[in-house]
Amino acid sequence: MKIEKTALPDVLIFEPARFGDSRGWFSETWNASRMAEAGLRLDFVQDNHSFSAAKGTLRGLHYQRPPHAQDKLVRCTRGAIFDVAVDIRRGSPHYGRWTGVELTAENGRQLLVPKGFLHGFLTLTPDCEVQYKCTDVYAPDCDGGIRWDDPTIGIDWPLAPGEAPQLSAKDSTAPGLADLDTPFVWEGAA
Template sequence: MIFHETPVAGCRLIELEKRGDARGFFARLFCEREFAQAGLETRFVQANNSLTSEAGTLRGLHYQLPPAAEVKLVRCVRGVLWDVVLDLRPDSPSFGRWFGAELSAENRRMMYVPRGCAHGFVTLGDDAEALYFVSAFYGPEEERGVRWNDPRFAIDWPVTPTTISDKDAAWPDFNDDFHGTARLRGVR
């Protein structure tokens, strides 16, 4: 695997190192040793699969506060999506910065989302399917979100979303109290 640095501290865009021949190719999606050598999480407790039927659908931006703060490893296995990571860790040198990249079944790239960062995506085609691993179990009381168009962060989405859940559309403008900034201090 090739781990590319991004403008968000700890976030990585990961490319597979394919070894192939006339039959096709083989590549590792995860290797505990390689992730550890890169300083990344090596323990994942859950794998999730989501299918989004229509292009222009936005999911996110979601995260969990401690003690349920989680790392995510995201890969698009069908279709194409534009994946975003937003740094909400107040002690981070990249606090408030975001990074986005296209993930697709074709490019086989993965996004590594550190604890304390919000994550979301918008689909760029119909029937986009994502597979993602998480390092902590879901804690409904710890769930938070940032609205996709919060002016504080000015995320430059490649398309204007056409479908957003009521919950995701209703997240308040970013504020320290609701978004739990104090609880994210020291999270890496």
């Protein structure tokens, strides 16, 4: 498995090898031992699977606060998405910055979104399926979100001029980043 760094430290792109023949292909999408050898120790406890029928569906920007904060390993298994992570760790030199990557069923890439980062994605094709592993269970009382179009973050979503994404009621009324009293603290070196 190839591991690629992004513009945000701790947010990583995984590219599992695919082994193909005339029948199709095989790919190992997660191996705890190999990840531990690379310095990544993640104990996944929940797998999620979402389906979005329409192109232009936007889910996010979401986080889950402690004590149920989650690391997520996200992949698109049908269609294509633009997947985004935003640093919300107090004191981080990258606070409020984002990185995005296209994940498709064809490229097999995965995005590791650690605790302390917002996560969201935009479907680039109709009939998208997204699957992700989480290091903690979903806890509604710890669920939070920030506006997908917050100008202080400035995500360059791949939408056509004037195109509005399809949002849930919760996402369409999410607060801005300035209103967030983040429970996450950056623990990196100065």
